[in-house]
Amino acid sequence: MTTLLATERIKLFTTRSPWWSAFLALGLTIGFAALVGLNHSGGPLLVEHSQFGTQFGLMVVSVMAALAITTEYRFATIRATFQAVPKRTSVLVAKTAVVAILAAVIGEVAAFGSWLTAYAIDGGPEMAITTGADWRMVAGVGLVFAVTAVIAVAVGTLVRQSAGAISILLIWPLLVENLVVLIPGVGANIHDWMPFTVASRFLNGAEPIAPMGPWASLAYFTGVAAVLLVAALAVANKRDA
Amino acid sequence: MTLLAVERIKLFTTRSPWWCTLIALALTVGFGALMAGTADATEPLNIAATQFGYGFGLVVVMVMATLAITTEYRFSTIRATFLAVPNRPSTLVAKATVVAIMAAIIGELAAFGSWGIASVIKPDIDLTINTAYEWRAVAGVGLVYALSAVVAVAVGVLVRHSAGAIAVLLIWNQLVEPLVQLIPKVGDDIHKWMPFNIANKLITGDPDPTARNVLQGPPPSDAVLGPWPAIGVFAAFAAVLLGIAIVVANRRDA
Amino acid sequence: MIEATGLTKHYGRTVAVDNLSFTVSEGKVTGFLGPNGAGKSTTMRMILGLDRPTSGDVRIDGQHYRDLHQPLRTVGALLDAKWVHPNRSARAHLRWLAAASKLPRSRVDEVLDLVGLGGVADKNAGGFSLGMSQRLGIAAALLGDPKVLLFDEPVNGLDPEGILWIRKFMHRLAAEGRTVFVSSHLLSEMAQTAQDLVVIGRGKLIHQGTVDEFIAHATESTVLVRSPELEKLGEHLLGAGAGISDDGDALRVSGMDSAAIGELAAAKQITLHELSPQVGSLEQAFIQLTGDSVEYRTAEAAQRAGQEERA
Numbered sequence: 001m002t003t004l005l006a007t008e009r010i011k012l013f014t015t016r017s018p019w020w021s022a023f024l025a026l027g028l029t030i031g032f033a034a035l036v037g038l039n040h041s042g043g044p045l046l047v048e049h050s051q052f053g054t055q056f057g058l059m060v061v062s063v064m065a066a067l068a069i070t071t072e073y074r075f076a077t078i079r080a081t082f083q084a085v086p087k088r089t090s091v092l093v094a095k096t097a098v099v100a101i102l103a104a105v106i107g108e109v110a111a112f113g114s115w116l117t118a119y120a121i122d123g124g125p126e127m128a129i130t131t132g133a134d135w136r137m138v139a140g141v142g143l144v145f146a147v148t149a150v151i152a153v154a155v156g157t158l159v160r161q162s163a164g165a166i167s168i169l170l171i172w173p174l175l176v177e178n179l180v181v182l183i184p185g186v187g188a189n190i191h192d193w194m195p196f197t198v199a200s201r202f203l204n205g206a207e208p209i210a211p212m213g214p215w216a217s218l219a220y221f222t223g224v225a226a227v228l229l230v231a232a233l234a235v236a237n238k239r240d241a
Numbered sequence: 242m243t244l245l246a247v248e249r250i251k252l253f254t255t256r257s258p259w260w261c262t263l264i265a266l267a268l269t270v271g272f273g274a275l276m277a278g279t280a281d282a283t284e285p286l287n288i289a290a291t292q293f294g295y296g297f298g299l300v301v302v303m304v305m306a307t308l309a310i311t312t313e314y315r316f317s318t319i320r321a322t323f324l325a326v327p328n329r330p331s332t333l334v335a336k337a338t339v340v341a342i343m344a345a346i347i348g349e350l351a352a353f354g355s356w357g358i359a360s361v362i363k364p365d366i367d368l369t370i371n372t373a374y375e376w377r378a379v380a381g382v383g384l385v386y387a388l389s390a391v392v393a394v395a396v397g398v399l400v401r402h403s404a405g406a407i408a409v410l411l412i413w414n415q416l417v418e419p420l421v422q423l424i425p426k427v428g429d430d431i432h433k434w435m436p437f438n439i440a441n442k443l444i445t446g447d448p449d450p451t452a453r454n455v456l457q458g459p460p461p462s463d464a465v466l467g468p469w470p471a472i473g474v475f476a477a478f479a480a481v482l483l484g485i486a487i488v489v490a491n492r493r494d495a
Numbered sequence: 496m497i498e499a500t501g502l503t504k505h506y507g508r509t510v511a512v513d514n515l516s517f518t519v520s521e522g523k524v525t526g527f528l529g530p531n532g533a534g535k536s537t538t539m540r541m542i543l544g545l546d547r548p549t550s551g552d553v554r555i556d557g558q559h560y561r562d563l564h565q566p567l568r569t570v571g572a573l574l575d576a577k578w579v580h581p582n583r584s585a586r587a588h589l590r591w592l593a594a595a596s597k598l599p600r601s602r603v604d605e606v607l608d609l610v611g612l613g614g615v616a617d618k619n620a621g622g623f624s625l626g627m628s629q630r631l632g633i634a635a636a637l638l639g640d641p642k643v644l645l646f647d648e649p650v651n652g653l654d655p656e657g658i659l660w661i662r663k664f665m666h667r668l669a670a671e672g673r674t675v676f677v678s679s680h681l682l683s684e685m686a687q688t689a690q691d692l693v694v695i696g697r698g699k700l701i702h703q704g705t706v707d708e709f710i711a712h713a714t715e716s717t718v719l720v721r722s723p724e725l726e727k728l729g730e731h732l733l734g735a736g737a738g739i740s741d742d743g744d745a746l747r748v749s750g751m752d753s754a755a756i757g758e759l760a761a762a763k764q765i766t767l768h769e770l771s772p773q774v775g776s777l778e779q780a781f782i783q784l785t786g787d788s789v790e791y792r793t794a795e796a797a798q799r800a801g802q803e804e805r806a
Binding site for chain 2: 540543544545546547560561562563566567572574575577578579580581582583584587588590591592594595596597635
């Protein structure tokens with residue numbers, strides 16, 4: 001497995017797109033935190049204010065993770081990969097692991113970078129990370145990024161085309177989950193179980209009417225990712241490369 | 242005219258525009274039906290609510306428009322195109338035009354289809370299109386889709402990669418514009434001048450208060466311009482972007 | 496006629512084409528020869544207005560490609576057979592090209608039959624083999640019945656049947672009086688198809704002229720001589736200004752033709768057992784001329800491969 005992880009690490013970092021994505025994700029989130037910090041007025045700046053831009057990073061990381069697998073299909077390097085290591089499950093798990101680790105690192109740097117930036121601009125005692133909720137809100141970002149990356153790799157494996165996979169990965173959390181709530185009657189109930197909505201409850205705390213607490217929310221989100229990954233592995237194993 | 246014919250043949254001889262059209266129509270009309278079917282006395286149906294899936298259709302249309310140009314770069318048919326027609330500005334304008342017309346047709350079909358299916362499902366509710374606002378909310382969809390398609394083609398020319406161009410467009414449309422509001426003090430003012438928010442003014446802005454429940458249908462736009470000046474500004478934005486894309490494509494090696 | 500003057504293309508700090516001037520004359524097949532990476536494709540893209548020269552100029556019949564009206568009627572080109580949308584049928588691909596030059600739809604079927612793709616015209620181009628793609632590319636090039644044709648490495652990767660087909664096709668096009676400019680990194684291929692040659696290496700012009708001139712210019716012709724008095728003959732040959740080298744029990748003489756050697760031997764009363772002119776091979780000539788300008792030497796390549804393996 002360590003060989004496979006090393007292989008996937010080399011593959012990931014020897015193209016430009018992960019570097020660009022990391023750069024963009026950090027720039028957007030930290031830049032947004034700076035904007036919020038600079039313009040803030042009325043009451044002290046809070047930890048949550050510094051994390052407003054997290055979603056930018058999340059979407060960029062999602063795109064990066066999907067590209068990590070779809071470009072392999074695009075350039076048929078997936079065939080070379082499966083030729084070198086015929087155990088497809090191991091290959092894809094290794095790829096997912098490497099991408100998820102990178103996503104986690106980007107998430108942590110983005111979250112703490114945003115917090116530090118906002119603190120440096122307009123920090124006060126209210127900005128201290130003290131409670132469990134504070135820690136989840138900042139340190140939890142890496143976890144959500146990592147699980148999202150797993151979902152993105154799974155979707156990328158299933159769809160195999162960059163354009164399609166990215167459309168799904170962006171339209172789903174940004175549009176589908178938000179519009180669903182508008183359906184009269186059942187909308188709110190469906191919305192409660194939408195994966196990215198649930199994931200945001202882990203970061204931002206669950207409102208009292210939510211079906212699950214923060215950690216259960218993360219577990220549910222991870223479960224969704226696991227199911228998608230297993231489906232992707234099954235399909236990739238059955239399919240001609 | 243020749244160039245329009247060329248681009249029309251190119252667009253319709255691959256599968257992706259057909260798929261995108263199908264998805265866009267299914268989503269918009271499907272949501273129209275869903276809204277009509279689930280409406281009850283507490284949340285009555287109105288014309289704004291039938292256009293609930295408008296945002297979905299817009300995103301799918303932009304993906305279609307982006308792919309129309311990025312796949313040309315992907316498969317290098319852009320080079321074959323520039324060999325056949327070395328006048329790059331004309332070619333790109335022709336492509337933007339054909340894609341915009343296609344988007345307009347999808348928009349009108351989606352809007353009137355959603356409205357029609359809602360009328361069929363709830364025949365006892367009066368969904369007659371009367372006021373200028375109601376006309377804009379339905380018939381205006383095609384115009385917004387067409388101009389958004391031009392924006393998408395321009396971004397596609399500039400970025401050249403499907404993944405990158407789609408990510409830029411969707412993240413901008415769905416994330417940057419709404420999140421900008423979170424910036425304290427200046428956020429709301431910036432948001433009022435965001436291009437897609439301005440474009441939405443034609444569909445969801447300036448509502449007739451008697452016919453519009455803000456909880457239903459696409460969220461109302463807070464752009465300060467009136468609906469028609471707003472769409473004018475969006476059209477200018479699309480034109481400027483396309484102009485930049487053409488200048489870049491003309492200078493760049495194909 | 497294609498005229499390039501001082502054509503130069505930089506990509507960042509890399510110089511792909513360096514002050515290249517040549518002419519391709521009408522009604523002939525002109526070969527464009529150079530090792531891989533010599534700048535042939537870049538030059539072709541500049542001829543066709545796809546890439547902008549950093550400096551210099553290239554014109555077709557006095558006009559820039561970008562200024563041609565309906566250029567497919569003047570110039571046909573096959574640069575890369577894979578420049579087609581994989582989900583578009585062969586017929587649809589040619590249809591939009593035809594529409595761009597206001598050619599009738601019947602012309603599409605004509606060229607499809609001409610290259611032998613009539614039976615698979617409605618199949619998606621993505622499923623074509625390289626040979627079929629190449630035929631589709633040639634069909635596209637011939638669509639506007641152009642006077643000038645450009646082909647970039649048309650036989651690369653083809654099977655012998657495909658190579659033979661392309662070769663015959665070139666001859667036919669030239670016989671019809673068209674100007675054909677075809678690139679290759681194989682001199683033997685060029686010797687069979689071309690009359691004129693433009694030879695480049697590392698983006699620079701090495702030679703322009705007929706194929707025969709090139710070979711004469713490039714291969715130093717030698718004469719193999721056998722004689723029982725080889726040593727004595729050698730001294731006389733050296734004295735007459737020829738170059739000699741040992742070749743087993745024979746001498747290889749350069750700088751003097753067989754007639755002169757025979758006359759010299761007769762004058763000095765030396766018996767000759769063999770007197771045979773040796774013609775250098777085309778490939779030898781090519782390597783001799785471009786030897787200094789091959790971008791990646793074999794040794795370098797081997798070294799790189801070794802490093803990659805270790806990594």
